[in-house]
Amino acid sequence: MDTLTQLRSASPYLQRCDTPIGRIEVASDGDAITAVAIEHNGSLPHDGLAYDSNAVADEAIAQLLDYFEGYRRGFSVPVAHRGTPFQLAVWQQLARLRWGQVTTYGAIAAAVGKTGSGRAVGGAIASNPTPLLVGCHRVLSATGRITGYSWGEGVKTKAWLLDHESIGHA
Incomplete structure (x- = not known):
């Protein structure tokens, strides 16, 4: 299985937006946000993947855009972390x-x-x-x-x- 296929199966939903600090990408497993990336040197980690969004990813983008506009000071979308x-x-x-x-x-x-x-x-x-x-x-x-x-x-x-x-x- 190639890397892009593995990424898609782990977090099948993806959404992006433009912000004052560069493009932002959010990934969702369908229930929560699993990753957020900020553009670095003109690229995002999943630039090779097409958008395939869902409600939680769309809401995360809407909240992030509100944050950058100064209207939002906190986030209410669920996040799912995996780590030690x-x-x-x-x-x-x-x-x-x-x-x-x-x-x-x-x-x-x-x-x-x-x-x-x-x-x-x-x-x-x-x-x-x-x-x-x-x-x-x-x-x-x-x-x-x-x-x-x-x-x-x-x-x-x-x-x-x-x-x-x-x-x-x-």
Whole structure:
């Protein structure tokens, strides 16, 4: 089975839209959003696949567009994450963050019972399958600096998102 066929069977529904930070793609298993990707260097992970959307993917796109317009400050579409117990715990902490809220890698490490494991938290955040819906851009270093971002154009994309939510950063 080729890669595109495997992707289609894992998340058979796909929808895309244009945003101020580039094209966004959402994938759904029919019941929940399983992945969100932000365009990087002009491409998305599933550019080779045709749109085949469903109601939950369409709603996710509508909510994301409202977010970028400044009308929406939270998301209500269901998400389905698969990961290690540690990743899932980190992503649950991210999901608690709301518009304009910020935290640190160390604070998340403490919240999941792994004080001092900021780097491991960073790794889990970098593998968040649903950025934007689960706001991994709201995590900064202890000094308020942007230390990286795995989506879109990296730090430039994260800075745009932080500015959009009026979150100060260095």
